[in-house]
Amino acid sequence: MTGLKLTDVSYSVDGTQLLHHINFAQDNKGINAILGPNGAGKSLLLSLIHGVIRPDMGLVTWDGVATHKNKHTRGFVFQTPIVLRRSVRANLAYPLKIIGKNSSAAIDDMLELSHLTALADQPAASLSGGEAQRMAIARALITRPTVLLLDEPCSNLDPASTKLIEAMIRTFVADSGSVYISTHDLAQAKRLADVVLFIEAGQLLEHKPAEDFFATPATPQARAYLSGDL
Amino acid sequence: MIRIIFTLAMLIFASIVQAGERFITLASTTSTQNSGLYDYLLPIFTGETGIEVRVVAVGTGQAIKIARNGDADVLLVHHRPSEDAFVELGYGIERRDVMYNDFVIIGPQSDPAGVSKQTKARDGLAEIADNTALFISRGDESGTHKREKELWALSGIFPQSEWYREIGAGMGAALNMAASVDAYTLSDRGTWLSFGNKGNLALLLSGDDALFNPYGIILVNPALHPHAKTDMARRFSDWIVSDTAQKAIGAFTLHNMQLFCPNAHPMQNTDVICPSSKPRN
Amino acid sequence: MTILGQAAELVLSADAELIGIVGLSLRVSLTATLIASLFAIPLGAALAIWQFPFRQILIVISTSLMALPPVVVGLIIYLLLSRAGPLGHYGILFTPTAMIIAQSVLIFPIVLALTREAILPLNRDYKNLLDAWDISPIQRLKTLIWDARFAVVTGLLAGFGRALAEVGAVIIVGGNIAGFTRVMTTTIALETSKGNLQLALALGIVLLSIAILINALIHWIGSFGRKYQVTR
Ligand SMILES: Nc1ncnc2c1ncn2[C@@H]1O[C@H](COP(=O)(O)OP(=O)(O)OP(=O)(O)O)[C@@H](O)[C@H]1O
Ligand SMILES: [Mg+2]
Numbered sequence: 001m002t003g004l005k006l007t008d009v010s011y012s013v014d015g016t017q018l019l020h021h022i023n024f025a026q027d028n029k030g031i032n033a034i035l036g037p038n039g040a041g042k043s044l045l046l047s048l049i050h051g052v053i054r055p056d057m058g059l060v061t062w063d064g065v066a067t068h069k070n071k072h073t074r075g076f077v078f079q080t081p082i083v084l085r086r087s088v089r090a091n092l093a094y095p096l097k098i099i100g101k102n103s104s105a106a107i108d109d110m111l112e113l114s115h116l117t118a119l120a121d122q123p124a125a126s127l128s129g130g131e132a133q134r135m136a137i138a139r140a141l142i143t144r145p146t147v148l149l150l151d152e153p154c155s156n157l158d159p160a161s162t163k164l165i166e167a168m169i170r171t172f173v174a175d176s177g178s179v180y181i182s183t184h185d186l187a188q189a190k191r192l193a194d195v196v197l198f199i200e201a202g203q204l205l206e207h208k209p210a211e212d213f214f215a216t217p218a219t220p221q222a223r224a225y226l227s228g229d230l
Numbered sequence: 231m232i233r234i235i236f237t238l239a240m241l242i243f244a245s246i247v248q249a250g251e252r253f254i255t256l257a258s259t260t261s262t263q264n265s266g267l268y269d270y271l272l273p274i275f276t277g278e279t280g281i282e283v284r285v286v287a288v289g290t291g292q293a294i295k296i297a298r299n300g301d302a303d304v305l306l307v308h309h310r311p312s313e314d315a316f317v318e319l320g321y322g323i324e325r326r327d328v329m330y331n332d333f334v335i336i337g338p339q340s341d342p343a344g345v346s347k348q349t350k351a352r353d354g355l356a357e358i359a360d361n362t363a364l365f366i367s368r369g370d371e372s373g374t375h376k377r378e379k380e381l382w383a384l385s386g387i388f389p390q391s392e393w394y395r396e397i398g399a400g401m402g403a404a405l406n407m408a409a410s411v412d413a414y415t416l417s418d419r420g421t422w423l424s425f426g427n428k429g430n431l432a433l434l435l436s437g438d439d440a441l442f443n444p445y446g447i448i449l450v451n452p453a454l455h456p457h458a459k460t461d462m463a464r465r466f467s468d469w470i471v472s473d474t475a476q477k478a479i480g481a482f483t484l485h486n487m488q489l490f491c492p493n494a495h496p497m498q499n500t501d502v503i504c505p506s507s508k509p510r511n
Numbered sequence: 512m513t514i515l516g517q518a519a520e521l522v523l524s525a526d527a528e529l530i531g532i533v534g535l536s537l538r539v540s541l542t543a544t545l546i547a548s549l550f551a552i553p554l555g556a557a558l559a560i561w562q563f564p565f566r567q568i569l570i571v572i573s574t575s576l577m578a579l580p581p582v583v584v585g586l587i588i589y590l591l592l593s594r595a596g597p598l599g600h601y602g603i604l605f606t607p608t609a610m611i612i613a614q615s616v617l618i619f620p621i622v623l624a625l626t627r628e629a630i631l632p633l634n635r636d637y638k639n640l641l642d643a644w645d646i647s648p649i650q651r652l653k654t655l656i657w658d659a660r661f662a663v664v665t666g667l668l669a670g671f672g673r674a675l676a677e678v679g680a681v682i683i684v685g686g687n688i689a690g691f692t693r694v695m696t697t698t699i700a701l702e703t704s705k706g707n708l709q710l711a712l713a714l715g716i717v718l719l720s721i722a723i724l725i726n727a728l729i730h731w732i733g734s735f736g737r738k739y740q741v742t743r
């Protein structure tokens with residue numbers, strides 16, 4: 001039993017159901033794009049499959065293990081970057097410390113890779129939105145996870161940074177990692193995605209190879225979304 | 231940061247490892263403490279014996295409670311009836327006379343009640359009551375307060391009106407208040423002489439036998455409080471009634487005034503002592 | 512001679528007794544602050560981070576404890592430590608240790624409340640991020656306390672200031688014994704009772720100077736900490 005599996009997952013807050021009976025399974029490979037309009041539940045779904053929040057019904061497993069028990073094998077990046085009130089370098093050092101490693105070489109490499117070397121000793125709180133997002137991605141990658149979960153990682157980024165992040169994602173996948181990424185940038189989704197998960201109003205409506213989804217969306221909601229009417 | 235924590239930890243350690251065991255705790259009164267007698271007397275004792283004396287100075291009533299609970303090893307106070315009761319009830323042993331001085335009536339220099347014309351304390355108090363002049367009472371069950379109540383009883387007056395103010399505080403606080411509102415009060419001579427904020431106050435009446443103020447020393451009963459350092463306390467008690475200490479007490483002066491008259495052995499030490507065995511003006 | 516002049520003279524003459532008194536004040540209050548913080552900081556942080564049974568009750572109690580008059584604290588500790596009390600056999604009444612205990616109790620709710628206030632907003636920022644990692648409760652506690660350390664230290668210094676300025680509790684449990692348990696505030700009380708108002712005020716000014724120093728420190732730490740604060 002490999003990969004991610006959601007069994008009848010529902011999530012609600014204060015009696016309002018926000019995700020409805022989600023079921024799907026996905027192998028640990030390639031890039032999976034989570035698409036859907038604002039408020040569809042993409043961020044919630046990502047949080048659920050990583051175990052940041054717990055479903056009030058159903059089960060999320062990775063390789064057969066409950067999701068909250070193996071978070072260290074994955075890296076997670078929030079839609080709005082959350083920075084620790086420390087230097088950029090200390091932000092990268094933190095997850096390493098949690099898993100009991102301490103490698104300043106790895107940190108230097110990662111700073112280099114995400115073009116943050118010059119800002120390494122700045123307080124992370126003083127970074128610009130895009131810089132903070134690059135740092136958050138670097139911080140998720142530094143523990144060498146096998147899965148990367150990215151919630152609109154390029155929403156704040158300039159074209160060069162977007163290109164940089166996409167390259168980082170491709171390298172990660174080439175090293176046999178798998179990625180779940182939510183995005184509103186359809187061009188980006190087309191460039192990157194192997195598989196699309198389309199959700200709307202808390203329901204998983206489509207789960208299929210990206211070419212199929214973009215060529216022949218099955219549901220009216222997906223068609224409306226792609227044509228900019230939803 | 232770590233260095234700060236370490237330093238603080240050392241401080242804790244230092245405060246737990248207290249100085250040696252060669253000390254006794256003396257429960258006594260503010261009147262003796264504030265006069266400076268202990269600052270003068272105790273170093274002599276410590277020098278001779280190596281025993282440190284830690285003085286907790288409170289009102290006589292409170293001092294007796296501290297001793298009764300076993301929180302002191304020896305008691306030096308000035309209220310004979312309470313002292314006798316303390317021994318009788320088995321809380322203390324080996325009471326001895328140490329010294330005496332006297333109480334004095336203090337009041338505004340202008341003396342609106344005419345207290346200074348009287349020679350008896352009870353008549354002075356009666357004048358204060360008749361004139362409804364302000365009177366500050368300590369109201370703290372100290373030796374002075376107890377004596378004050380006895381004097382009122384002697385005068386046949388039960389002070390209760392608006393001019394009579396119980397403040398529930400020490401001698402110094404009572405004098406401070408008397409100075410600021412031009413009131414009368416009863417003080418021991420020692421505290422009065424050493425008091426630094428006399429303002430318009432003056433000594434108006436003294437020398438009455440009823441104002442005699444003897445101090446006694448009592449050991450806390452080790453049968454009741456086995457932890458009490460009775461041996462060292464007894465050495466202190468023996469010492470304070472010895473010729474050396476008695477002479478030292480007689481020689482202690484403040485502003486060139488003798489404050490206490492030693493009377494441990496009234497017959498023997500006539501050479502040092504006060505002109506008469508009675509309180510002087 | 513003016514009181515200020517006398518205060519300055521007191522400080523400049525730096526006689527052994529005054530140094531001893533100031534030293535003991537600092538030692539007792541610093542130790543009390545440290546001991547109180549050892550318990551109050553983790554508990555305050557825990558109250559900010561986790562929901563657990565009796566949490567609200569704990570918060571209400573600890574906030575109310577801040578209003579407890581020092582004399583009452585002193586009296587309770589006195590009764591506990593007296594030979595006649597339950598902890599009497601340790602014989603620590605009328606020692607600096609007793610004063611440290613009393614001040615620790617006094618400071619505890621202050622440090623607790625201020626720590627909680629410092630951690631609450633930070634935890635709102637951090638919660639999701641920390642939830643995305645496998646992180647033990649202890650690690651979470653340490654992270655939040657460390658990253659809020661400037662605000663936490665401010666609370667600590669506030670507690671220290673309260674301890675240093677407090678007289679009601681230490682005079683009861685310490686006994687104001689010369690050279691042993693006499694601290695600045697009890698000396699001031701004593702000198703006032705002796706009618707030495709000038710000297711008392713001069714000592715008060717020395718105490719005030721220490722307080723000003725502490726507050727300057729709080730301010731400085733605060734402005735230093737703001738550098739790392741999230742402003743967006
Ligand atoms: N804690 C919460 N309490 C109440 N409602 C919430 C909560 N979190 C999310 N929601 C609601 O759940 C729905 C899905 O939220 P989610 O953040 O997953 O949307 P999204 O698909 O990521 O949208 P976007 O594209 O804008 O990021 C939204 O309507 C949101 O208002
Ligand atoms: Mg979202």
